[in-house]
Amino acid sequence: MRFLAVTGALAIVAALGGLLYVLGGNYSVxxxxxxxxxxxxxIGAIRDSSVSRHADAITARAPDDMATVRAGAWIFAQDGCANCHGGPGIGPAKFAEAMRPRPxxxxxxxEKHDAARLFWIIKNGITLTGMPAYGALRKDEQELWSLVAFVRNLRWISAADYATWIAPGMPAAEKPPAKPAAKPRATIGKK
Ligand code: HEC
Structure with missing residues (x-):
């Protein structure tokens, strides 16, 4: 009995001490x-379990056909993903080296995530990491699924193919449906 009481008291003191330490601004962000x-x-455990749990409710519809993968490549380049993550034959921008976590x-x-998890991450972003919620920018879910298809096939996409697919002069027929790339940034989030 006595042992339990002492352990409980110590746990409370430790929790309070931790709270005071953090709220006192001592932990550096x-x-x-x-x-x-x-x-x-x-943070990793919270992120992984949250992504798995939320993605469970999603039915994947990412056909990995060439047209979808190419549409995804186009959006990947347009929306700045490569600045943080790099792409086939392209390294990330310099600022990404100073990010923590590093993209x-x-x-x-x-290999790490199935299509539903990739979709959830791309749509919702990951809080406190710098990974944006692209669902706020692209309301057409098919566009997000094409990003999923592109990411799933990244390993096999050569630098030359990627460069051709994202070139401004790419034949119009091969471009994804002509949607505006994104709303002007200033209006994002406003209804
Ligand atoms: C401003 C930088 C930034 C941009 C732009 C960005 N990301 Fe991210 N992304 C991150 C960071 C940082 C992480 C790592 C988060 C973590 O460790 O929890 C991440 C994680 C991811 C992951 C999970 C990777 C893994 O191995 O678990 C995917 C998938 C992803 N991003 C896809 C995209 C796509 C697709 C785009 C563009 C539509 C994009 N990201 C744009 C910063 C960025």
Missing amino acids: AAARPNFGIVTWA PDLKTAG
């Missing part, structure tokens, strides 16, 4: 240095 191991672990190379994302 700087992106300039790594998080404590336990913080990195906790990953997406070549292996298709």
